[in-house]
Amino acid sequence: MNEIRKQFPILDQEVNGHPLVYLDSAATSQKPKQVLDVVRKYYDLDNSNVHRGVHTLGNRATDSYEGAREKIRKFINATSTEEIIYTRGTTTSLNTVASGYGRQNVQEGDEIVISYMEHHSNLIPWQQLAKEKGAVLKYFDLEEDGTITLDTVRATITDKTKIVAITMASNVLGTINPIKEIAQIAHEHGAIIVVDAAQAAPHMPIDVQDLDVDFLGFSGHKMCGPTGIGALYGKKALLENMEPIEYGGEMIDFVDLYDSTWKELPWKFEGGTPNIAGAIGLGAAIDFLTEIGLEKIAEHEHELVAYAITEMEKIEGLTIYGPKDPMKRCGLITFNLEGVHPHDLATVLDMNGIAIRAGHHCAQPLMKWLKVSATARASFYMYNSKEDIDALVKGLRQAKEYFNDVY
Template sequence: MINAQKLRQEFPILEQVVNDEALVYLDNAATTQKPEAVLQTLENYYRKENANVHRGVHTLAQRATQKYETAREKVCQFIHAEKTEEILFTKGTTASLNWIARSFGDRFVQAGDEIVISYMEHHSNIVAWQQLAKRKKAVLKYIPLTKKGFLDMEEAKKQITNKTAVVAITHASNVLGVLNPIAELTNLAHLHQAIMVVDGAQAVPHMPVNVKELDVDFYAFSGHKMCGPTGIGVLYGKQEWLEQMEPVEFGGEMINFVHLYESTWADLPWKFEAGTPNIAGGIGLGEAIDYLDKIGLVEIFQHEKELVSYVLPKLQAIEGLTVYGPQDPYEHTGVIAFNLDDLHPHDVATALDMQGVATRAGHHCAQPLLQYLGVAATVRASFYLYNTKEDADRLVEAVKETKEFFKYGTF
């Protein structure tokens, strides 16, 4: 069992006061805070080991390279990939999905092929496929949702056909708080000879993920949502596909030999990683993985379930508050999107912030989903390993105070 009160002491940023109130950070779906261990690792790299990787024979270069590639091995073990050749470092989930759409898509998707996504996708997993469909004259299709906010699997079986080339689905919604049946979707995609692409940004930080068991072809996630630095992400891809794909960026690091009029590429995974990489970010991500492994992903998942089971009924009991997605706490991840009466979500989030509670308001990079739900925006509270029941209580009380403020004019 997680002792969140003790864990939060390892996150210096959580100790501060915001608007004369102790900070309650509930914007974890946007980015998570960094523990002291990760901060120290980043500082140590720049103070003692800063050098470019893969190129130098001097001691600092060798140390930097060893730590950077060790981080790749940690990622490989963390998601249970077959080999490190299948782990590509990118800038983040968005970059990873764009690499797939550009590299795999431009080579293998043909005019008339289908690309199947869902209404709950983040813009990163929509726009890249929209652009591919336009380039290749492919057909973009959407899997609808059930009334409870789950992916409609009966409709999925109708949408995914023998014309489908790509199925791209989020593992966990960043708005609705639902988990999708990725293994079942992958089986369905492969039954029709389509590839399965997964946006794992909201899943990998919160639960164990085994890409071999899921049998997905590609899986993308970001370091900054799992206690790691910004600007570093991961694209997992099956080696059989990566070997057939062409790089989408060119320059140093990714070449084998450059002739005057043609070039050859380095082996996997480096053939996709042009230029000087985010070395500190990669090493920091490796440290974040060590940190999460020490706590345990199963324990993190259970902790978030307990928090949602505690707070969701309290929110639902507030008159005029609407929660989107499943109403059963046991069907909900740590992401809770809601609206309060007819108040604008930005006004609600600002009022919460004045009480020290950090949430997010807006469309959450999921405009098609919010249009599907019939709202322009929501407030989103998202929990993580360092959040406590006291944080949950502060959220509930702040929402109640906000309701009173907009009714009577005073906190």
């Protein structure tokens, strides 16, 4: 733990006179020196556009850029780099599927199934697609602990269902969903499954072939990589039949005055100069995560969640949302402290150098389901320790005492 923590320069600082305790990795993770060095090296030595040039810098940049694509392919066990599309992140990935696949394949009366726990990025594209096409938007009901049962899945998906879009791990509840089983049920009804893996890819192994998902998106900045870069995985046959949603340089094969043709996969979906440094940095982040091991990261986070739940439940008036079983959730805990608004709580904790998230977490329908307007969230990663949780619990107790005195 100490050796890993040393790889993250930003963590070695004080905030408001206290050592930084960073518990907001679900929003964005910190970046190890290995990633920072690789991005700096690109700008220092190799800065050039990719694919277009034949000079040395262009060739080096292209090799690193496409080399990172292969690392992503291996990271999620896709069959080919043709199935890996660079995007700005999970939001762009999901919108690409909704626009590129959804508009071609969803008709009036068809069903699109999602869940109440979806991030807005995996809700609004389907909501708008349903409105545009006259399709029916349906939701999986949640159990009291914020999980989805396979009985619910079977009862909700029908032969009219064309798309099932679901998060692999909730950014609020922490719930880890049974993606493989949901995919199987969706396919039995002729539907495709689209997976939001923003909160899963940084924390647990993903094998898209074993899961048999049709599309899957994730973001680099949540998994130790740069911001503004992510990836969309899609089965080759589906991607080949989709039209691009952005047109311009890089993605064209031949342009005439009145017609154009597109490059082959994956480049037909990558119009314009890409985020080259971001892609190379994401490749370095994958190297870093692979070296540590996703299984070890998941094990460490389960231990932290178990410890945090045990300690936080000792605080009177504190409510934790989502599964209580640490093995059923990813490395985050969303909670409320009775009588204290989450934003006030986050502000007080920040004065003690503790960074958490407060608000609706881009999941307003889920807040409505929870019957709250906002929550606080502490999220953990490989560089966090039980001492960080002790600091959080101490800060929560101090905040409770402070607001009790004030009010």
